[in-house]
Amino acid sequence: MGLAKVSSFLLVILFLINGGSSTTFTIVNQCNYTVWPGLLSGAGTAPLPTTGFQLSSSESRLISIPAAWSGRIWGRTLCNQNETTGRFTCVTGDCASSQIECSGAGAIPPATLAEFTLNGAENLDFYDVSLVDGYNLPMTIVPNGGANGVGKCNTAGCAADLNGVCPEQLKVTVEAAGTTGVACKSACEAFGTPEFCCSGAFGTPDTCKPSEYAVFFKNACPTAYSYAYDDGTSTFTCSGADYVITFCPSVSSI
Known part of the structure; x- marks a missing residue:
């Protein structure tokens, strides 16, 4: 192998060792x-190549995610x-940037x-x-292609539509939608008291227990976080996977 080829080979190895590889997120709107x-x-x-965009019904978009990235993704509705x-606003999930980009x-x-x-402790991806912070639409995370025997690589999320069955104390409605719920507040946001906010x-995990409202969320969505200390059944790990984030998945995907 010539010197140039050896150098190129070493550069590729160093690139991979130093986290040059990336993960693909596929964001799907069902x-x-x-x-x-x-x-x-x-x-x-x-930073990501985009911080906000429009996704029509039945449309999807692929995004390349840098190695060791951490962050969050959500859906904005009624925008x-x-x-x-030219000011852009949304009824739920708004990021107050006044633009489509957050x-x-x-x-x-x-x-x-x-x-x-991504690539956290023991090189595992952690996701949930x-x-x-409440609920505004169904969402799941499905890992694809994770390394065998590394992490659990389970589906996480909430496929249930909770807006219609949200407790009245938590329900968010808008005049245009009449009494139809468009989002469901957390108990912390609705009441602001330490026992609901785990403050x-x-x-601590010993003093903050799930409220009746957290139990409502957990019963409807067993693989989603229902309150601050709901780690044991809500955080999942995988390694070397790509991820599909779906809005309004079919119930069968859970």
Whole structure:
């Protein structure tokens, strides 16, 4: 093997060792309405090529995710752009950027969140679907092609439509939709007390227990986070996988 070929080979090896490989996220909209995904990178994490876009019903989009990325993805619903000012707003999941791109802003609760830490401890990917900040639409994470015997690579998420059955104390409605729910608040957002927010004297796993509202979320969505200390049945791991994030998946995908 010539010197040039050896050098090229070593560069490829170093590139892979140093985390040059990336993960593919496929974001799929199976809802019968348009969803505007929002994407937020964690602190100190490489930015993504997009932070927000429109995804029509039955449409999907592939995004290359940098190695060791962490962050969250969510869906915005009932969005429109003001014809006069150009300001873009959404009824649920809005990131208050006034644009389709969220540009470093996160979702305003309530919103269903897909959360990731790639290449974390022991080189595992950690992922979950969280209802801790409330719920606005069904969402699942499905890993594809994970390494055999590394992590559990389970499907995570909430395929149930909770807006119609949301407890009245948590239900979010808008005038245009009448009494139809468009989102479901968390108990913390609705009531703001330490026992619901797992704060203050309730800031540990021993003192903060699932409320009746957390139990409602957990019964409907067993593989989604229902409150802050719901780690044991809600966080999943995989290695070397690509991920499909689906809005409004069929119930059979859980």
